[in-house]
Amino acid sequence: MKAVVYTQHGLPISDAQSLQEIELPMPLAGPRDLLVEVRAVSVNPIDTKIRLGAPVTEPRVLGWDASGIVRAVGSSVTLFKEGDEVFYAGSLVRPGSNAEFQLVDERIVGRKPATLDHAQSAALPLTSITAWELLFDRLRVAEGGGAGQSLLVIGAAGGVGSILLQLARKLTKLTVIGTASREETRNWVRELGAHHVIDHTQALRPQLEALGIPAVDIVISLTHTDKHFPAIVDVLAPQGQLALIDDPAQIDVLALKRKSISLHWELMFTRSMFETPDMIKQHELLNRVSAMIDDGTLRTTLGEHFGVISAGNLRRAHALIESGRAVGKIVLENFHTS
Numbered sequence: 001m002k003a004v005v006y007t008q009h010g011l012p013i014s015d016a017q018s019l020q021e022i023e024l025p026m027p028l029a030g031p032r033d034l035l036v037e038v039r040a041v042s043v044n045p046i047d048t049k050i051r052l053g054a055p056v057t058e059p060r061v062l063g064w065d066a067s068g069i070v071r072a073v074g075s076s077v078t079l080f081k082e083g084d085e086v087f088y089a090g091s092l093v094r095p096g097s098n099a100e101f102q103l104v105d106e107r108i109v110g111r112k113p114a115t116l117d118h119a120q121s122a123a124l125p126l127t128s129i130t131a132w133e134l135l136f137d138r139l140r141v142a143e144g145g146g147a148g149q150s151l152l153v154i155g156a157a158g159g160v161g162s163i164l165l166q167l168a169r170k171l172t173k174l175t176v177i178g179t180a181s182r183e184e185t186r187n188w189v190r191e192l193g194a195h196h197v198i199d200h201t202q203a204l205r206p207q208l209e210a211l212g213i214p215a216v217d218i219v220i221s222l223t224h225t226d227k228h229f230p231a232i233v234d235v236l237a238p239q240g241q242l243a244l245i246d247d248p249a250q251i252d253v254l255a256l257k258r259k260s261i262s263l264h265w266e267l268m269f270t271r272s273m274f275e276t277p278d279m280i281k282q283h284e285l286l287n288r289v290s291a292m293i294d295d296g297t298l299r300t301t302l303g304e305h306f307g308v309i310s311a312g313n314l315r316r317a318h319a320l321i322e323s324g325r326a327v328g329k330i331v332l333e334n335f336h337t338s
Contacts, residue, residue, distance in 0.1 A: 110286020169193030303328025
């Protein structure tokens with residue numbers, strides 16, 4: 001089967017060897033596995049982080065978002081059958097989706113939204129799982145809850161922010177404030193449901209006070225947490241909550257003590273990496289997201305379509321992700337070599 005891989009970590013994405021197209025053997029399904037014919041993928045910051053920082057001794061297939069069709073099932077599979085259309089984010093410890101076929105455990109796979117095509121669907125799994133787990137598992141916001149409380153999302157125009165804003169606005173009563181620094185991204189954040197938009201390149205407190213919000217109850221920081229950390233601590237209310245997904249070089253957690261602020265980490269790969277007893281929750285929440293897409297409650301967060309799945313187009317996508325200027329999700333569709 002065709003696949004796009006990296007064989008040497010740390011190469012700049014401008015180097016043609018940073019991502020290459022090769023042939024790999026067809027994988028064989030284990031007991032709980034689905035063999036999926038990949039129809040579309042999207043690109044996430046984790047793709048670029050792994051390519052740059054994870055050494056390899058053999059070609060590694062990246063990609064942690066896919067939509068496709070089940071072509072074979074393992075002996076113990078009960079949730080899907082051959083021919084089902086599915087979407088999923090895969091596992092950090094298994095080969096990724098930038099290949100014609102991929103194995104994925106059925107417990108982390110959802111039913112593809114019937115009202116979306118494969119490209120639109122591929123934009124959703126990783127960010128939906130991350131956003132859902134942030135709100136409802138890590139921060140323990142109750143569905144329908146949050147009345148009288150405020151949520152500030154730092155870096156709200158990216159992939160996770162784009163679905164998080166929708167979930168917070170549709171499923172909770174929180175006052176949702178998103179940050180964005182360009183007119184394009186501010187408009188995007190408003191479209192996705194933020195009650196207010198402020199600029200994270202400017203001081204946060206004066207902007208919040210101008211909105212009549214002297215302090216926020218919850219901050220979800222999606223990018224550059226170390227840079228924004230002092231301002232985040234400043235605007236959080238006593239006994240507030242801070243959640244993050246990025247990899248800050250250093251933060252002074254002692255700064256949280258005075259206000260008794262709780263700190264929450266989210267990594268959507270934890271359940272699949274450790275095969276936790278509640279691993280199937282990712283199947284359930286993806287099915288919930290799929291249903292909400294189909295009934296019009298949520299919308300796809302597809303930002304740009306980069307064409308066919310090829311090394312060249314994936315290099316373009318990685319470059320845009322690394323620039324920090326992506327809006328929504330970047331998708332590619334149908335595997336092709338050129």
